[in-house]
Amino acid sequence: xxxxxxxxxxxxxxxxxxxxxxxxxxxxxxxxxxxxxxxxxxxxxxxxxxxxxxxxxxxxxxxxxxxxxxxxxxxxxxxxxxxxxxxxxxxxxxxxxxxxxxxxxxxxxxxxxxxxxxxxxxxxxxxxxxxxxxxxxxxxxxxxxxxxxxxxxxxxxxxxxxxxxxxxxxxxxxxxxxxxxxxxxxxxxxxxxxxxxxxxxxxxxxxxxxxxxxxxxxxxxxxxxxxxxxxxxxxxxxxxxxxxxxxxxxxxxxxxxxxxxxxxxxxxxxxxxxxxxxx
Amino acid sequence: xxxxxxxxxxxxxxxxxxxxxxxxxxxxxxxxxxxxxxxxxxxxxxxxxxxxxxxxxxxxxxxxxxxxxxxxxxxxxxxxxxxxxxxxxxxxxxxxxxxxxxxxxxxxxxxxxxxxxxxxxxx
Ligand SMILES: [Fe+2]
Ligand SMILES: [Fe+2]
Numbered sequence: 001x002x003x004x005x006x007x008x009x010x011x012x013x014x015x016x017x018x019x020x021x022x023x024x025x026x027x028x029x030x031x032x033x034x035x036x037x038x039x040x041x042x043x044x045x046x047x048x049x050x051x052x053x054x055x056x057x058x059x060x061x062x063x064x065x066x067x068x069x070x071x072x073x074x075x076x077x078x079x080x081x082x083x084x085x086x087x088x089x090x091x092x093x094x095x096x097x098x099x100x101x102x103x104x105x106x107x108x109x110x111x112x113x114x115x116x117x118x119x120x121x122x123x124x125x126x127x128x129x130x131x132x133x134x135x136x137x138x139x140x141x142x143x144x145x146x147x148x149x150x151x152x153x154x155x156x157x158x159x160x161x162x163x164x165x166x167x168x169x170x171x172x173x174x175x176x177x178x179x180x181x182x183x184x185x186x187x188x189x190x191x192x193x194x195x196x197x198x199x200x201x202x203x204x205x206x207x208x209x210x211x212x213x214x215x216x217x218x219x220x221x222x223x224x225x226x227x228x229x230x231x232x233x234x235x236x237x238x239x240x241x242x243x244x245x246x247x248x249x250x251x252x253x254x255x256x257x258x259x260x261x262x263x264x265x266x267x268x269x270x271x272x273x274x275x276x277x278x279x
Numbered sequence: 280x281x282x283x284x285x286x287x288x289x290x291x292x293x294x295x296x297x298x299x300x301x302x303x304x305x306x307x308x309x310x311x312x313x314x315x316x317x318x319x320x321x322x323x324x325x326x327x328x329x330x331x332x333x334x335x336x337x338x339x340x341x342x343x344x345x346x347x348x349x350x351x352x353x354x355x356x357x358x359x360x361x362x363x364x365x366x367x368x369x370x371x372x373x374x375x376x377x378x379x380x381x382x383x384x385x386x387x388x389x390x391x392x393x394x395x396x397x398x399x400x401x402x
Contacts, residue, residue, distance in 0.1 A: 229356060238356055239359045243366055266376040270330050272282040
């Protein structure tokens with residue numbers, strides 16, 4: 001709909017608007033890179049912000065990560081999960097706070113994809129299960145940013161989905177000239193997320209293009225499809241998108257394994273009933 | 280099966296899934312009947328929601344009608360990928376779970392939009 005120039009201009013505007021990391025994270029990132037600090041020092045640094053550390057611990061102990069033990073402190077979280085995951089958790093809690101209030105359906109969708117990703121990872125006996133479920137949690141990060149910063153365009157996108165039956169991605173492309181997957185990539189870059197997180201965010205709709213993390217990207221691609229198929233949360237439009245054959249082959253999921261995974265997803269993602277308050 | 284916040288629990292309901300801590304440690308086992316004691320224990324453990332047996336439909340008719348609408352929504356979600364045998368297989372597995380009452384069966388039909396809250400069939 002828009003010319004290339006207009007799209008490019010929007011792109012630049014959007015990059016300027018990208019949420020920045022809390023200053024403290026920047027400080028910690030530098031400390032990690034310089035390798036002059038111990039895990040203990042870094043844990044203490046994060047613990048100074050009590051609200052943030054409480055949020056990070058709560059997320060780390062959420063059911064969808066499925067850790068085998070309780071994460072009691074930030075230092076422990078750093079040891080068990082590594083700095084990249086803790087950084088991802090900090091990002092999640094700052095960005096998604098906004099989303100929980102404004103876009104409950106997208107939050108549910110994201111938690112659903114995190115849960116499904118961790119179930120698949122467990123069945124495939126993949127290492128770094130936490131990182132994989134974090135990739136699931138963050139996969140639609142670009143959508144959160146679009147909602148927060150491009151409200152008018154989001155209305156136009158929503159209208160195209162409603163009235164003309166476009167998928168969210170097609171509508172984003174038509175209105176903006178780019179999609180939430182690309183926005184997610186810019187964000188991942190500006191936040192210096194590892195490729196294990198950046199690629200699933202960028203390529204979860206096009207997993208064949210992943211180079212550094214093809215398996216994690218395949219897992220998130222498939223988890224997104226399952227959660228949409230199941231109808232948990234709101235992925236932007238109601239339709240299950242095409243399943244990438246190569247991604248499916250990469251996971252080598254046989255029919256039996258698939259059956260078990262779906263049963264487990266259904267068990268873990270039981271929808272909540274909102275009963276009216278008694279008088 | 281359905282999930283309920285602790286403040287809406289009623290005595291006599293039955294837990295359909297273990298109540299676990301985030302790390303998987305079982306706090307209360309599935310099959311336990313909800314009593315005043317269980318409710319106060321859940322409060323003390325700061326558990327927010329539990330999964331319960333059965334459903335909240337007033338009649339068999341209501342249940343059947345609800346299931347019909349859920350299956351319709353399921354078919355709609357998969358309507359653009361009917362040429363993919365793998366996805367059709369997944370659709371049928373999901374349908375099976377729906378019929379067993381093991382998936383996406385929020386029953387409260389209050390006008391406040393329970394369906395949306397529940398995240399099932401939101402489309
Ligand atoms: Fe997406
Ligand atoms: Fe998604």
